[in-house]
Amino acid sequence: QQQVKQSPQSLIVQKGGIPIINCAYENTAFDYFPWYQQFPGKGPALLIAIRPDVSEKKEGRFTISFNKSAKQFSLHIMDSQPGDSATYFCAASMGTSYDKVIFGPGTSLSVIP
């Protein structure tokens, strides 16, 4: 029940395309759903996060769509650039300072010029 599923495992898109990464969870107690971007040799960096009281959140070119009834959420990257090539992790947590974060398995994104 603590698991977060993520797909696809890898993704290749052309520059300007819109990669979409999908995640699903089981534990309805999760209350905070962040996305992390990780470049090789670096720690994960928080990209955008959402709580289940909203269905969509946009920050710049990044959008999270959230479907509470289906227990699914997804990341869309608009006008993708080669610099977006990285590994993306979805995650879930109870969302307080006391709670751990459960990570999905990750998606390796390559944006080709």
Place this chain on the structure above:
Amino acid sequence: SAVISQKPSRDICQRGTSLTIQCQVDSQVTMMFWYRQQPGQSLTLIATANQGSEATYESGFVIDKFPISRPNLTFSTLTVSNMSPEDSSIYLCSAWTGSGYTFGSGTRLTVV
């Protein structure tokens, strides 16, 4: 947002030895979390560290192998003890810093 400084950034160690990894947060935090990331894999939580109490370990991780200290609200250490090549991984610390969970840059450990 807060910054977490982690050191060393990388190390190569002999099997059977121990390595202590340090994490310093630039603000006070309640909990600190230690993760392991094996090559090409996701992050797996090792333990959660609260000041003044023993760390809470996840299934598959034990205190004798991964002792953790949390002497104050801005600092924590993780020791990887009696290392074997299977311990070669990236180790990361994290904390909730008000605007989300922030991570250190990681320690890349290679055991030879």
